[in-house]
Amino acid sequence: MTDLSKAFLEHLGQTSPHPLALDIVHAEDCYLTDRNGKRYLDLVAGLAVNNTGHRHPSVVAAIKDQCDRYLHVIPYGEFIQEPQVRYAERLTALLPDGLDSVYFVNSGTEAIEGALKLAKRITGRTELIACLKSYHGSTHGSLSITGNESKKFRSRPLLPDVNFIQFNGPDQFNLITERTAAVVIEPIQGDAGVRVPAHNWLKALRGRCNEVGALLIFDEVQTGFGRTGKRFAMEHSGVVPDILVLGKALGGGLPMGAFVSSHEHMHLLTHDPVLGHITTFGGHPLPCVAGLAALNVLEAEHLMDNAERMGVLFKELLIHPAIKEVRGLGLMLAVELEDQDKVQKVVLDCLDHGVLGFWFLSCPTAFRIAPPLTINSAEVRSACHFILKALDR
Numbered sequence: 029m030t031d032l033s034k035a036f037l038e039h040l041g042q043t044s045p046h047p048l049a050l051d052i053v054h055a056e057d058c059y060l061t062d063r064n065g066k067r068y069l070d071l072v073a074g075l076a077v078n079n080t081g082h083r084h085p086s087v088v089a090a091i092k093d094q095c096d097r098y099l100h101v102i103p104y105g106e107f108i109q110e111p112q113v114r115y116a117e118r119l120t121a122l123l124p125d126g127l128d129s130v131y132f133v134n135s136g137t138e139a140i141e142g143a144l145k146l147a148k149r150i151t152g153r154t155e156l157i158a159c160l161k162s163y164h165g166s167t168h169g170s171l172s173i174t175g176n177e178s179k180k181f182r183s184r185p186l187l188p189d190v191n192f193i194q195f196n197g198p199d200q201f202n203l204i205t206e207r208t209a210a211v212v213i214e215p216i217q218g219d220a221g222v223r224v225p226a227h228n229w230l231k232a233l234r235g236r237c238n239e240v241g242a243l244l245i246f247d248e249v250q251t252g253f254g255r256t257g258k259r260f261a262m263e264h265s266g267v268v269p270d271i272l273v274l275g276k277a278l279g280g281g282l283p284m285g286a287f288v289s290s291h292e293h294m295h296l297l298t299h300d301p302v303l304g305h306i307t308t309f310g311g312h313p314l315p316c317v318a319g320l321a322a323l324n325v326l327e328a329e330h331l332m333d334n335a336e337r338m339g340v341l342f343k344e345l346l347i348h349p350a351i352k353e354v355r356g357l358g359l360m361l362a363v364e365l366e367d368q369d370k371v372q373k374v375v376l377d378c379l380d381h382g383v384l385g386f387w388f389l390s391c392p393t394a395f396r397i398a399p400p401l402t403i404n405s406a407e408v409r410s411a412c413h414f415i416l417k418a419l420d421r
Contacts, residue, residue: 134244157191237270336358368393
């Protein structure tokens with residue numbers, strides 16, 4: 029054990045008993061390099077963060093340029109800061125009507141918190157509806173609407189007045205009533221093992237929310253910015269939420285989240301009380317310029333089209349008796365195996381051979397494929413070769 033790995037285990041709070049503990053010293057496009065010079069083909073992308081690849085030159089240039097201007101100057105909302113304004117302007121130009129005001133925060137989890145507060149403020153109601161097997165974050169509010177008791181039981185009591193429906197399941201819309209402030213869903217469930225709902229289910233959900241005056245919140249923290257082959261997963265169904273939550277790839281590789289709604293709705297946070305939501309570092313200029321640069325790269329390099337093509341190629345190549353199913357859209361995929369033990373062995377075997385994969389916390393019988401959207405066909409074929417060899421072993 030090196031001095032650095034010893035310090036890592038002794039002085040950094042750990043998230044699991046057995047972290048992968050790769051000592052990465054360099055990252056570029058689809059590859060990570062460790063301290064010993066070993067390269068890894070990255071099929072994780074920082075868990076759907078580095079959609080435009082690691083250290084894309086345009087993103088790095090934008091960060092360096094902003095560093096020469098200013099960093100943090102004041103908590104969010106008081107000054108006109110061009111990085112915030114230009115990014116919000118660009119984002120809302122791509123979104124449907126009614127999603128024209130952006131509130132930048134520090135993470136997807138904080139964005140969920142802001143969205144829940146805004147929904148209660150808009151409706152004057154308290155009940156929240158979420159989906160079983162969902163994941164929305166680890167703060168008390170976001171954990172309250174996460175549909176996985178194994179993640180929640182040590183943190184109770186959590187928010188009251190939260191109920192759950194089955195994702196894409198039989199009709200449980202009668203649970204959504206005039207008491208409901210908002211229904212919060214992932215348009216494609218991520219941590220549950222990449223579950224894609226039927227379009228008519230999402231449309232029926234939208235209709236029920238309209239019927240009873242409840243808001244619909246889409247958590248696109250993981251699905252946004254080309255991951256599924258479109259800018260946002262909601263484009264697959266045509267269903268538009270009242271509040272959109274963003275994170276992960278939003279910051280171009282830097283920490284950032286946002287919730288988006290109408291200007292009328294967002295204005296409610298400005299008064300009674302003032303500072304209805306406040307954040308010191310939200311909308312920091314560095315992630316704003318990095319995110320805008322990454323969004324421009326996504327469009328200019330046609331990465332959404334590439335995500336769709338490479339996702340199809342993964343599905344075509346990953347054929348094996350041990351593979352029960354490859355689920356998902358674009359480059360948001362889950363490879364379902366027979367059991368949890370086999371998933372662990374495949375991920376670790378691939379890691380030994382220079383391919384970085386990862387598992388799902390809430391779906392232990394599958395591992396994820398979510399590489400940078402810049403991955404090419406040769407890299408996909410190489411990754412699949414090692415996955416299939418691992419399954420053979």
